[in-house]
Every structure is written in structure tokens, then in C-alpha cells.
Amino acid sequence: xxxxxxxxxxxxxxxxxxxxxxxxxxxxxxxxxxxxxxxxxxxxxxxxxxxxxxxxxxxxxxxxxxxxxxxxxxxxxxxxxxx
Amino acid sequence: xxxxxxxxxxxxxxxxxxxxxxxxxxxxxxxxxxxxxxxxxxxxxxxxxxxxxxxxxxxxxxxxxxxxxxxxxxxxxxxxxxxxxxxxxxxxxxxxxxxxxxxxxxxxxxxxxxxxxxxxxxxxxxxxxxxxxxxxxxxxxxxxxxxxxxxxxxxxxxxxxxxxxxxxxxxxxxxxxxxxxxxxxxxxxxxxxxxxxxxxxxxxxxxxxxxxxxxxxxxxxxxxxxxxxxxxxxxxxxxxxxxxxxxxxxxxxxxxxxxxxxxxxxxxxxxxxxxxxxxxxxxxxxxxxxxxxxxxxxxxxxxxxxxxxxxxxxxxxxxxxxxxxxxxxxxxxxxxxxxxxxxxxxxxxxxxxxxxxxxxxxxxxxxxxxxxxxxxxxxxxxxxxxxxxxxxxxxxxxxxxxxxxxxxxxxxxxxxxxxxxxxxxxxxxxx
Numbered sequence: 001x002x003x004x005x006x007x008x009x010x011x012x013x014x015x016x017x018x019x020x021x022x023x024x025x026x027x028x029x030x031x032x033x034x035x036x037x038x039x040x041x042x043x044x045x046x047x048x049x050x051x052x053x054x055x056x057x058x059x060x061x062x063x064x065x066x067x068x069x070x071x072x073x074x075x076x077x078x079x080x081x082x083x
Numbered sequence: 084x085x086x087x088x089x090x091x092x093x094x095x096x097x098x099x100x101x102x103x104x105x106x107x108x109x110x111x112x113x114x115x116x117x118x119x120x121x122x123x124x125x126x127x128x129x130x131x132x133x134x135x136x137x138x139x140x141x142x143x144x145x146x147x148x149x150x151x152x153x154x155x156x157x158x159x160x161x162x163x164x165x166x167x168x169x170x171x172x173x174x175x176x177x178x179x180x181x182x183x184x185x186x187x188x189x190x191x192x193x194x195x196x197x198x199x200x201x202x203x204x205x206x207x208x209x210x211x212x213x214x215x216x217x218x219x220x221x222x223x224x225x226x227x228x229x230x231x232x233x234x235x236x237x238x239x240x241x242x243x244x245x246x247x248x249x250x251x252x253x254x255x256x257x258x259x260x261x262x263x264x265x266x267x268x269x270x271x272x273x274x275x276x277x278x279x280x281x282x283x284x285x286x287x288x289x290x291x292x293x294x295x296x297x298x299x300x301x302x303x304x305x306x307x308x309x310x311x312x313x314x315x316x317x318x319x320x321x322x323x324x325x326x327x328x329x330x331x332x333x334x335x336x337x338x339x340x341x342x343x344x345x346x347x348x349x350x351x352x353x354x355x356x357x358x359x360x361x362x363x364x365x366x367x368x369x370x371x372x373x374x375x376x377x378x379x380x381x382x383x384x385x386x387x388x389x390x391x392x393x394x395x396x397x398x399x400x401x402x403x404x405x406x407x408x409x410x411x412x413x414x415x416x417x418x419x420x421x422x423x424x425x426x427x428x429x430x431x432x433x434x435x436x437x438x439x440x441x442x443x444x445x446x447x448x449x450x451x452x453x454x455x456x457x458x459x460x461x462x463x464x465x466x467x468x469x470x471x472x473x474x475x476x477x478x479x480x481x482x483x484x485x486x487x488x489x490x491x492x493x494x495x496x497x498x499x500x501x502x503x504x505x506x507x508x509x510x511x512x513x514x
Contacts, residue, residue: 042436
């Protein structure tokens with residue numbers, strides 16, 4: 001479907017509507033975005049680019065705020081990175 | 084990293100209701116206007132464009148801006164102020180140097196979060212945060228959501244989530260029933276607001292709404308499974324997939340503070356045409372006082388006309404601004420936070436989520452500054468935007484001065500900042 005985008009989150013294929021953010025894809029496919037400095041799993045808190053809890057590695061770039069970045073076809077997202 | 088320089092008569096920072104109105108009204112007078120926003124699309128938080136349908140208000144303002152030739156810079160984040168008429172921003176892989184004659188700060192507000200045991204678990208998120216996530220493509224259909232906190236946003240979020248298939252387990256409002264009733268009567272003066280309250284009531288038919296009720300803990304193994312709430316003096320456990328929690332709003336005043344604008348009780352001080360204590364710098368919307376979308380639009384219109392030199396037009400909005408500000412005062416009184424909420428955090432509850440600083444380490448500190456130095460509280464990437472409003476409420480600490488960069492930036496951008504200080508400084512190992 002042209003209105004959908006396929007990307008991968010931790011190697012798993014995820015289909016999201018066109019215009020979806022990476023944070024939405026992560027929430028659909030994983031229980032967390034990152035681990036905190038003491039090793040706790042964390043996910044989206046503010047959803048508006050302020051809290052930095054939704055950071056993930058996107059196409060090899062670490063620490064990207066996933067709520068401010070739109071999904072694109074073939075994008076590779078990883079929530080496995082460490083602080 | 085490429086650097087692009089741009090020059091505007093009026094630069095507006097923030098593309099929510101206040102910023103859209105300001106940019107549009109300034110552009111009506113034929114001046115060159117730029118509008119910059121951190122998000123991928125215009126609309127701000129309240130008019131966030133959704134996947135399922137664009138927001139009609141945001142769209143109609145955006146159309147006006149485009150036809151008036153306003154330059155729109157989305158996905159761009161202001162992080163430094165180089166000179167009285169020059170801001171620096173990052174956009175994708177580009178560094179922007181934005182010059183302006185007049186500036187309008189319309190940076191909006193964020194949700195206030197309060198710490199309780201388990202609040203850092205995945206799927207405990209902001210009420211507006213979960214709504215934003217759903218607008219951004221996350222399907223909440225079939226999920227059980229507990230909405231808790233305070234303020235009119237809770238009802239709007241609950242109605243939105245329900246319309247998108249979520250089951251709302253309960254709405255917990257910390258304010259008392261008596262206060263809400265008084266607030267309800269005060270709405271009678273505002274026809275638009277009564278209409279909205281009625282439609283919300285219809286959308287939320289049969290959703291349990293509890294006043295004098297608040298979350299005390301969140302439980303789950305790696306992800307939220309249940310919330311504990313205090314209700315009528317008793318603790319109840321409610322299973323849920325999401326705990327959407329917001330304790331009203333905190334203004335985003337970092338940019339205004341960086342620019343030297345005077346703040347009073349946490350808000351940016353403005354005069355009758357929204358000009359701050361700094362000549363040529365205007366501020367509109369939530370940073371001047373939490374008052375909602377109508378007031379933000381009116382303040383944006385005033386600032387827009389005033390920056391373009393049409394103070395007469397700006398003044399024509401003053402009576403309506405006056406009326407809406409009274410509503411803002413009623414909001415403040417109604418949703419003032421109860422003192423019990425200061426007691427929710429346990430010793431090991433994390434307050435600063437960036438640096439994982441716990442309550443017991445903070446309660447022995449004497450000030451925000453001491454806490455930063457001793458514990459690294461507020462020193463992480465959010466720069467105290469989340470924990471700062473908490474420690475203010477919990478311990479009465481006031482934040483210290485704002486320094487650039489006001490958002491974490493790439494090394495390349497920092498390099499540009501350092502070069503301003505030391506012209507011969509060169510970045511090594513970066514291009």
C-alpha cells in the first residue's frame with residue numbers, strides 16, 4: 001500500500017502509516033526506546049521533543065529523539081544501544 | 084556542516100496557535116516573516132497534525148502563511164543567541180543563522196510530571212504525550228488507558244483516545260469536586276468553552292471520572308501493568324496498558340530567559356502589545372501565562388500586528404485578551420496542585436530521569452544549583468526541563484540562569500559556538 005511505510009525496529013519489520021514518527025513505530029514494536037544510565041528501560045514520556053526519553057539509534061545515528069523524526073521506507077531503528 | 088543565513092523583519096519561534104497567529108498577522112502587513120519550529124509539522128501540541136486527519140485550524144493558518152509568503156522552517160531547533168538580532172538553529176544537517184528586526188517567542192508549554200514510585204516505567208507517559216503518540220501513528224485501539232493528573236487537558240485527551248479505540252479505565256482528577264463545580268459555573272461566561280465542555284461530556288459518556296483522585300504508584304515488570312490510585316482516601320489497583328499522566332502545564336521560557344527577558348513567577352513579563360522587557364522581543368501564548376488556545380491565538384495576533392508596526396490593530400484585541408486572561412486565572416485556581424502530591428515519591432524514586440538521581444539524594448540538597456553540582460540532577464540532555472518543574476514543586480527550588488546551548492546540539496554546532504568565542508579555534512576530527 002502506498003500509504004504505508006515498512007521499516008525495521010530491532011530487526012523486526014514494522015508497517016506504519018505514512019507520516020508516523022519513529023516513536024510510534026517503536027511503541028508498536030518494542031516495550032522501550034533506550035536504557036537509562038542505571039540500566040532501566042525507558043520509553044516515550046512527553047511526546048514533543050523535550051524529555052529525550054525516546055532516544056534511539058536511527059539508521060546508525062545514536063541518541064536521536066524518535067518522536068521528532070518521521071519514519072521512512074527501509075529505516076533501521078535500534079533500541080539496543082547503551083548510554 | 085552547511086551554514087545558511089537568513090534575514091527577516093519578523094522571526095517567530097514556535098508554530099503552535101500563538102506563533103501561527105503572530106506570523107500570519109505580521110505577514111498581512113507585507114513584512115518579511117520567518118516561522119521556525121522544532122517539530123516535523125506546524126500546529127504545535129494542541130493543533131498537532133494527525134495521521135488520521137490534519138487539524139483544520141492548523142491547516143487554515145498554514146495556508147494563510149504560505150499565501151503570504153512566510154518562510155516556514157520545520158524540524159529546526161533554536162539553541163543559541165549570538166547577538167541581539169541573531170539566533171542560531173540546527174535543521175537536519177544544516178546550521179541556520181537567523182537575523183531579525185523583531186522576534187516573537189511563542190514556545191508554548193510542556194506538561195508537568197510528578198514523580199511517584201514506578202513513574203519511569205515504559206508506558207507511563209504524559210497525557211498529551213500519549214495523545215501526540217497516537218496522532219503520530221501509534222494505534223491505541225484495544226488498549227486500556229488510565230488518565231490521571233489535573234486540568235482540562237485530561238478530558239480532551241481521554242475523549243481523543245476513546246475515539247481512537249482505547250478503553251478509558253478511569254479519569255483521575257486531583258482537584259476536588261467542589262473546585263471543579265465552581266470552575267464549571269465560571270465557564271458560563273465563555274460560550275465556546277461551554278460548547279466544548281458539552282461535547283466532551285457526550286464523548287466521555289460512561290467513562291468513570293473521579294475527583295480528588297491521583298496516582299500513587301505504577302507497577303510492572305519492565306513495562307506498565309497496573310496503576311495504584313488514591314481515591315476517596317483509599318488505594319485502588321487498576322490494570323492498564325498505559326498511564327497517561329499530566330499535572331497541568333509548565334511554560335517553555337528557556338529561550339526568553341536566554342535572551343534576557345524578565346520573568347515573573349516563572350512567566351515571561353509582557354506589556355499591552357506583548358513586548359517583553361527586551362525591546363523588539365515579543366512573547367505570546369503559554370510562556371506569558373497558561374491560558375489555553377483562544378488566549379494564545381489572541382496574544383499571537385496582538386504580537387503579530389505590533390511587530391509589523393500596527394499597534395492600533397494590536398490594541399483592538401485588548402478587550403478580548405482581558406476576558407480570556409480572567410479565564411486563565413480561574414484555571415490556575417481550580418487546578419492548583421494539592422500538597423499530598425509532594426509526598427508521593429519514595430526514597431528510591433528517580434526524579435531526574437536523564438541522570439537517574441533519586442529522591443533521597445535530592446532531599447538533602449539546599450538548592451537547584453547545589454543539586455546540580457552534587458548529584459548531576461538537571462545536567463542531562465533535557466537540561467532540567469522535566470525534573471526542574473518537579474523540584475520546584477517538591478522542594479521550592481528556583482532554576483538558575485539559562486546558558487547556551489539551550490538544547491543539546493551536535494558537535495559541529497558546538498564547534499560553531501566555540502569559534503565565536505575564539506576565532507582561531509578549529510574543530511579537529513570533524514568536518
